[in-house]
Structures are given as structure tokens and as C-alpha cells.
Amino acid sequence: MTDISELRKNNSWLMVRAAVASLLVSFTLILIKGWAWYISGSVALLGSLMDSVMDMLASAMNFMAVRYAIVPADNEHRFGHGKAEAIAGLIQAMVITLSAIMVMVEAVKHLITPEPIQQTDIGIIVIVLSIALTMGLVGYQKYVVRKTSSVAISADSLHYAGDLLLNLAVLAALVLGGYLGLEIFDPIFGLGIGIYLLYNVYLIAKGSIDMLMDREMEESEREKIIEIVRGHPEVRGLHDMKTRRSGLDSFIQLHLELESDISLHKAHRISHEVEHELQKAFPDAELIIHMDPEDVVAKENVQFEIPE
Structure with missing residues (x-):
């Protein structure tokens, strides 16, 4: 910090x-x-x-x-x-x-x-x-x-x-x-x-x-975010990613899809590791990461998409 x-x-x-x-x-x-x-x-x-x-x-x-x-x-x-x-x-x-x-x-x-x-x-x-x-x-x-x-x-x-x-x-x-x-x-x-x-x-x-109007960050930056998140071996996917800039600051929020039967401590560790890697790539960003069990995501039919 x-x-x-x-x-x-x-x-x-x-x-x-x-x-x-x-x-x-x-x-x-x-x-x-x-x-x-x-x-x-x-x-x-x-x-x-x-x-x-x-x-x-x-x-x-x-x-x-x-x-x-x-x-x-x-x-x-x-x-x-x-x-x-x-x-x-x-x-x-x-x-x-x-x-x-x-x-x-x-x-x-x-x-x-x-x-x-x-x-x-x-x-x-x-x-x-x-x-x-x-x-x-x-x-x-x-x-x-x-x-x-x-x-x-x-x-x-x-x-x-x-x-x-x-x-x-x-x-x-x-x-x-x-x-x-x-x-x-x-x-x-x-x-x-x-x-x-x-x-x-x-x-x-x-x-x-x-x-x-809170336009999304550049496509190359969004793709980099996705690459970092999906690069973690314990992350099953992500969805509902939203980004924007405001002066010196960037704001990134997303949902991580994790194994359904892992402990809260393990989920927190994975989220923290992903956040750490994103912060290195985007040091000016404020990150909001929500964690979802992958079976709930599948049941609700959440679709992964990159905002146009």
C-alpha cells in the first residue's frame, strides 16, 4: 500500500x-x-x-x-x-x-x-x-x-x-x-x-x-486483466467484469469462479493472490473481487463475457 x-x-x-x-x-x-x-x-x-x-x-x-x-x-x-x-x-x-x-x-x-x-x-x-x-x-x-x-x-x-x-x-x-x-x-x-x-x-x-460516462478501459487492458485472473491455477473462470477510469485512478471489479467445496480460508487466499497480481499490473487500480462457487455459477447459467 x-x-x-x-x-x-x-x-x-x-x-x-x-x-x-x-x-x-x-x-x-x-x-x-x-x-x-x-x-x-x-x-x-x-x-x-x-x-x-x-x-x-x-x-x-x-x-x-x-x-x-x-x-x-x-x-x-x-x-x-x-x-x-x-x-x-x-x-x-x-x-x-x-x-x-x-x-x-x-x-x-x-x-x-x-x-x-x-x-x-x-x-x-x-x-x-x-x-x-x-x-x-x-x-x-x-x-x-x-x-x-x-x-x-x-x-x-x-x-x-x-x-x-x-x-x-x-x-x-x-x-x-x-x-x-x-x-x-x-x-x-x-x-x-x-x-x-x-x-x-x-x-x-x-x-x-x-x-x-464511465467508459470501459481499453480492450488490451481488459484482456490483460482476464489473462492474469485465468492464469491462476485454482481459478475456474470469471464473469461480470467491469472497469472504468477516473483521473489518476482505475476501478476494476469482477467475480471469481472457484471450486465449490473449498474452505472460506482457501477462497480468500486465492482471491488475495489474484488481487496481488492485478495490483502489480495496475498499481493505480482499486479492486473489488467477489467469489462465486462454480456449481452455483453453472446453475444460474452465468455467461462469461468481455464488455464491448
Whole structure:
């Protein structure tokens, strides 16, 4: 139990540090992109700026959600506070939708009335710097997600990863518009950026809704659970397996099918051994295991199934 508590503590601090890093990077990007857009007038750069503003707001909400989500379970929240992450994800989705609409409206205006881009060199330098900062942040966030499976950090990482493509599009728009005189490409790229932001909204909202609706864990994880349980030589089968995730925590419950005439002590030992193996594979999981005699299971015609 001490190892599990220590793991949770380490993962909690990783999530908080990732949230803080996101805030610092987004604030820096707003400053440099705002200055570059002001002197260049690029719609694509405006789109990137608005995305960074939305990132800042979303990251601030993320930080608050993560701080709340890592609070351990209490008397009023027996399953913990992990779903705060999913709520933050949905708020992020709404914020990003607004930024996408703003960029697309501005892009349409410039499609109707194209305007030349000013100070192209400065704009390009700012975008290259933005790409470098974003790559560093995304790399760190992906490391944290691998360690913690955090939905909030994953959502944050997802749209920052999208920012890399967005910034490349802005770079192309600046080169085509500023150096080649093809101003029409600036609003076209801006429109494409708005569409890409809406796609990110779909991905973020889907992950958040899955958590709020208690979607089953991934099929590969469920199959691993089944493999571990059936791998015990004294287990005859299992049924009624249910799984879900909530922030840092996972919840796994199942019924073990055991020999009908064994003692309660032996049944307890088998259950404890199965629980120990599952806990090693899923250290963040809370396990609920019920034991059934196999003849009762057969009489009641309980069917073993993997939830779809």
C-alpha cells in the first residue's frame, strides 16, 4: 500500500508540474505572437495567437482541475475527485471552439479583401521560436501522460501537438504571403487552422465524455486483466467484469469462479493472490473481487463475457 501511495504522490506532482509548464509556455507564446501579429497583420499569425490565448485559458483551468483531481478520496467523494479532469476537458473544448470560430471569421474577411503581410522576417522568427517551445512542452507532457494516464494533461498535450502543425501552416503562410506576394494563402491557411482546431475539439470532448460516462478501459487492458485472473491455477473462470477510469485512478471489479467445496480460508487466499497480481499490473487500480462457487455459477447459467 505504501508503494501505491508513493506512486500516486509522484504522479500527482508530475501532473502539477506539467500544468505549470503549460501555463508558462502559453503565456510566453501570447507575448511574442501578439507582438508579431501587431506588426505583421497576418491572419494566420492571428489564428496562432488566438489559439495561444485559448491555450492559456485552457491551461489555467487545467491547472485548477489537476490540483483538485489529485486530492485523495474523502467521506463525500469516496471514488476520488478524478472526474474534475474530464470537466476541465469539456471546458477546454468549448474554449477552443470559440477561438476556432473567431479565426475562421477573420479568415473569411481577408479572403474577401486580401491584405499584404508586413515584417515577414520577424513573424517567421517568432513562429520558429514558438515551434521550439511547443516541441519541448509536448515532449514533457507526453512523458507525464505515459506515467500518469492523465486525461487533462493528455487533452492539453493534444492541442499543443496540434499547435506544431498550426505553426508550420503559419510559417508557410508567412513565406508565401510575405516573400512571394501570394496574400490569398494567408487567410486560406487561417481557415484551415480553424478547421483543425475544431477537429481537436472533437478529440478532447470525446475523451472527457468517455470518462464522465464511465467508459470501459481499453480492450488490451481488459484482456490483460482476464489473462492474469485465468492464469491462476485454482481459478475456474470469471464473469461480470467491469472497469472504468477516473483521473489518476482505475476501478476494476469482477467475480471469481472457484471450486465449490473449498474452505472460506482457501477462497480468500486465492482471491488475495489474484488481487496481488492485478495490483502489480495496475498499481493505480482499486479492486473489488467477489467469489462465486462454480456449481452455483453453472446453475444460474452465468455467461462469461468481455464488455464491448
